[in-house]
Amino acid sequence: EDKVVQSPLSLVVHEGDTVTLNCSYEVTNFRSLLWYKQEKKAPTFLFMLTSSGIEKKSGRLSSILDKKELFSILNITATQTGDSAIYLCAVRAGNNRKLIWGLGTSLAVNP
C-alpha cells in the first residue's frame, strides 16, 4: 500500500531557529513530491520535486528529494512567526496520478 510518512508530527521553535521537516514515502510508480503550507484553511503550494528537479529553493525555504532513499526534507531558515502552520507532504504516483498525503508537521514559531 502506498504511504507517505512525515516527521516530526509537531515542532515548537523560537524565531530565528532553523527547522528541518522530513517526508519519507513508499509508493508505486513515483511521479513527483509536493510540499504545501496550510494555515487557516486551504493548503498553498510551496515546491514540487521530480526526477529532473531534486532541489528547490525560495527565499528562506528549500527542499531536496532523495529518490534513492525515498525521502524529502523541507528546510526553513531564520524562522518567523508567520511560518507557523501545518506543512504537508504529498507524493503523486501511479497511472491515475493520485496524490498520497502525509499527516503533516505542525510547526509553531514563538517570538
Added chain:
Amino acid sequence: EAQVTQNPRYLITVTGKKLTVTCSQNMNHEYMSWYRQDPGLGLRQIYYSMNVEVTDKGDVPEGYKVSRKEKRNFPLILESPSPNQTSLYFCASSYRGDTEAFFGQGTRLTVV
C-alpha cells in the same frame, strides 16, 4: 485571477437532506479531485476526475457522488448526509494531474 471556487464555505444541515457542494476552476485543468480533511486522518481523496465524463473513486467514496459534465465544474453530492460526513472538504485541480494541485477555500460541513 486563477482560482478554484467552492460553495458554500460553511454549511450546517440535518441528516438525510441531500446537498451539493459546488467546485469550479478557471484554469482549464483536466484533473480535479475532492478531499475531506479530518483531525488525525489528514487529507483523504473522495473522488477524482481525469477529464470530462471521466470520474473514479478515491479512498473514501462511500456516501458521495460526483459528476463532470463540463471541464470547469466538479460538484460533490451527498444524497443522504450522515453525521460521520461532518468534515472539512476541499476541491482541487491540476493540469493533467502532472503539476501542483490548486485548492479551493474549503467547505466546513456539519451534519446534525
